[in-house]
Amino acid sequence: MNKLAILGATGSIGTSSLDVVRAHRDRLEVVAVSANRDWRKLAEICREFSPRVAILAQENIRDEVDTAQFPQETELQFGAEAITQIARASDIDTVIAAIVGAAGLASSYAAVDAGKRLAIANKETMVVAGPIIVERARHSGAELLPVDSEHSAIFQALQAGAEQEVSKIILTSSGGPFRTRTREEIAIATPEEAMKHPTWEMGPKITIDSATMMNKALEIIEARWLFDLQSDQIEVVIHQQSFMHSMVEFIDGSVVGQMSPPDMRLPIQYALSYPQRWKEVATRADFKKAFSLDFTPPDFERFPALQLGFDVAQRGGTTGAVLNACNEVAVSRFLQRELSFYDIARVCRELLDRHEFISKPTIEDLMVQDQWARKETTLWQP
C-alpha cells in the first residue's frame, strides 16, 4: 500500500488524484487530505476516503465549519503548520503537492526533508526554490516525481538515453486561448476570455498563466532544476492539440516524446506507480481515427512572459521567488480587473530588474524576496 497525503485535495489536481485512487484502491490509500477553506468539499472527500487527518489551511474559518459533516475516524485540523507537519508524518509514503502557488512550498520542502516521494504538481515549489529542493532530496533520499504533464513526458523520455546523451528538451504548449489573436486583441483581453482554455480544465491561477504563457515560463524554470539542464538546453514549441506532452532530443538527433490524450490522471498515476506502469486510468489514444499534430515556434512578441522564464532559468538565485510572487499577485489583480493582460508580464519584468539579487539564497532569503515582490506588485500602478 502506498499511503498518500493529498495536499490541495479539493482542487483540479486533487480531484484527478482522487480519481486515480478510486481506480487503484488495492494499491493506494488516502491517509491525509488538505484544502484552503472549502470545508464542504473536503468533508465530502473524507466521507468517501476516510483519511486519518483532514486539514484546512485557514484557521479563521473554524467557526463556520460543521464538524459533524466529517466522519468520526478523521481528525480535523487547522492551519498551514498542520499541513507542513503531515507532510513529514511517519505513516505517509507519498505527498501529492497539489496546492496552488508558493503556499505549497513549506509542505513540499517538509516532505523532501523527511525523505518522502514528492509528486510535484505545485510547480511554484521548483520555481521558487528548485536548487534547495533538489539538494535536500539528494541528502534525504526523497524522490521527486513530476506531475506536470510536460515534465512527466520528459521524465519518461529521458529513460531512452543516458544523462550525457541528452542534447535538449522541447516543452510543448497548447498556446492557450489567445494562440491566434493579435497583440492588439490580446492587450484588451478580459478575465472571462483568458479563463477559456482550449484543451485543459484547470484551477483559475494556472488557467490565466496558460493564457499569458507564464505557465510555460514557470515550466522552463521547473525543468531547469528538476532535470539539471542549462537554460539553453530548453526549447518551447506550440502544439495546439496538447497530445505530445514534451520531448527530449538526444545527441544523435533522435527525438523521443510521450503522447496521450490530454488527461492529468495519467501523469499523476505515473508519479505514483513509477517505476511500474499500471493499467489505464486515463483516456486512450485512438489511432484508428485520422488526426494530425501541429508544431509551430512560439511568438515572444505576443507572449512576453515566455522570455521571463528563460531569463530566470539562466539567472537563478532569487529571481524565481520574485517572478512567482509577482505573478501570483498580478494574476489576482488581473482577475479583479485592476491590471490589464500585458501588465502581468510588465510588472514581473520591472520587479525582476529592480530586486536585490542574491545568487545563492537560503529559504529565508527567498521568503523575504517573496514578501517584497508581493507588496510591490500590490502597490504597482501601470
Ligand SMILES: NC(=O)c1ccc[n+]([C@@H]2O[C@H](COP(=O)([O-])OP(=O)(O)OC[C@H]3O[C@@H](n4cnc5c(N)ncnc54)[C@H](OP(=O)(O)O)[C@@H]3O)[C@@H](O)[C@H]2O)c1
Ligand atoms: N490543474 C492542472 O491541470 C494542473 C496541471 C499541471 C500543474 N498544475 C499545478 O498544480 C497546482 C494546483 O493546481 P490546480 O489547478 O489543481 O489548482 P486549484 O484547482 O485552484 O486547487 C488548488 C488547491 O490548493 C488549495 N489551496 C489554495 N490556496 C491554498 C493555501 N494558501 N494553503 C493551502 N491550500 C491552498 C485549494 O483549496 P480550496 O479548494 O479550499 O481553495 C485547492 O485544494 C498548481 O501549482 C498548478 O500550477 C495544475
